[in-house]
Amino acid sequence: MRLILLQFMEHFSKSKINSMERIFRLNLINSCTGYKSANLIGTSSNEGILNLAIFSSITHLGSDPSLLSFIVRPTIVPRDTYRNIISNHYFTVNHIHVDDIEDAHHTSARYPHKISEFDITKFETEYLNNFPAPYVKSSKIKLGCKFLNKYEIKENNTLLIVAEINDIYFEKDIISNDGYLQLDKAETVTVNGLDGYALPTLINRFKYAKPKK
Amino acid sequence: MRLILLQFMEHFSKSKINSMERIFRLNLINSCTGYKSANLIGTSSNEGILNLAIFSSITHLGSDPSLLSFIVRPTIVPRDTYRNIISNHYFTVNHIHVDDIEDAHHTSARYPHKISEFDITKFETEYLNNFPAPYVKSSKIKLGCKFLNKYEIKENNTLLIVAEINDIYFEKDIISNDGYLQLDKAETVTVNGLDGYALPTLINRFKYAKPKK
Numbered sequence: 001m002r003l004i005l006l007q008f009m010e011h012f013s014k015s016k017i018n019s020m021e022r023i024f025r026l027n028l029i030n031s032c033t034g035y036k037s038a039n040l041i042g043t044s045s046n047e048g049i050l051n052l053a054i055f056s057s058i059t060h061l062g063s064d065p066s067l068l069s070f071i072v073r074p075t076i077v078p079r080d081t082y083r084n085i086i087s088n089h090y091f092t093v094n095h096i097h098v099d100d101i102e103d104a105h106h107t108s109a110r111y112p113h114k115i116s117e118f119d120i121t122k123f124e125t126e127y128l129n130n131f132p133a134p135y136v137k138s139s140k141i142k143l144g145c146k147f148l149n150k151y152e153i154k155e156n157n158t159l160l161i162v163a164e165i166n167d168i169y170f171e172k173d174i175i176s177n178d179g180y181l182q183l184d185k186a187e188t189v190t191v192n193g194l195d196g197y198a199l200p201t202l203i204n205r206f207k208y209a210k211p212k213k
Numbered sequence: 214m215r216l217i218l219l220q221f222m223e224h225f226s227k228s229k230i231n232s233m234e235r236i237f238r239l240n241l242i243n244s245c246t247g248y249k250s251a252n253l254i255g256t257s258s259n260e261g262i263l264n265l266a267i268f269s270s271i272t273h274l275g276s277d278p279s280l281l282s283f284i285v286r287p288t289i290v291p292r293d294t295y296r297n298i299i300s301n302h303y304f305t306v307n308h309i310h311v312d313d314i315e316d317a318h319h320t321s322a323r324y325p326h327k328i329s330e331f332d333i334t335k336f337e338t339e340y341l342n343n344f345p346a347p348y349v350k351s352s353k354i355k356l357g358c359k360f361l362n363k364y365e366i367k368e369n370n371t372l373l374i375v376a377e378i379n380d381i382y383f384e385k386d387i388i389s390n391d392g393y394l395q396l397d398k399a400e401t402v403t404v405n406g407l408d409g410y411a412l413p414t415l416i417n418r419f420k421y422a423k424p425k426k
Contacts, residue, residue, distance in 0.1 A: 024392035037247030179237035198413035
């Protein structure tokens, strides 16, 4: 059994990871924790300059209250998304449809602060119920969120942003009777690594798990 | 345009979300942030009782140093995973293969502390390079991790666990020349909501995005 393992399994130890070429490590570490969410965050500066940026770290934090979290790196490069959220507290989270992955990826290019990604990409703004941040018109599931808190992660100088989900918009055929949004009906993509976009198909849902008798 | 929107888009406001029936809200809020990672965390108590539990909140935190994070709720129910990690600091993260989703989901059942999920499910332990926590033998991508820190998220009494990735094991045909683990080659699943398991197919990878000339 040991021989079979050595033949098919590759092993990178901590020392090997630390001595890797930077891009190789970036690709490896970004892909080794599994699939990530794919969302566009829409914000506005206090001067009305819009921003749209792709994030793969948005994660469910809790349902009561309805919270999500994500990671920003404010100390490394200026981040319009972070600056806008800290300035006025509101932002939108917009699922990425499989037909939009090329433009969604392009929002990660470093444009000057005064240039809006809404002008550079095919994405169009949508304003709903006087919410102060722009939604993405073509997105089939979108959330209106309010900043609540930030936590400094000292291990790598990042910030965990905690926000409340205030509004949820979705196309009607996506939801099940029990509140479940079946994401493959929305053709929402998921992110594999830094730059890979994958389209999932639902295999099965299971009941609440109880111990076997 | 406004009429078309009202016809096809559903809207849940904050007050509607707050007044929802509990299970409906659980399903909705757990699915509205997009796809989540699907991993089994393997731990051992100081007395040698093993634990295996599914987590959908494991997220890439940074590549240099190589870090991941996830959420635990220690104040609501006793959590063996959390207790074991705090006791001895080591744990494994194991990708879930599409053939294993039923048993993986079953690890969320509340068994007494002294019962190991390795004895209840089809998953078998694997010990590699004297690492003190058990890996899942059938898993095609697995990480050996060390606890670094925890952050109390006061908005909902959860904890963000920050850990270092010390070892990475994977089957050789999964990795590309640039370090990328192509997860659909491993048939790793992703989680949609609380209880849905989906299998992604890679659509495309894009180059590092640069501003258009």
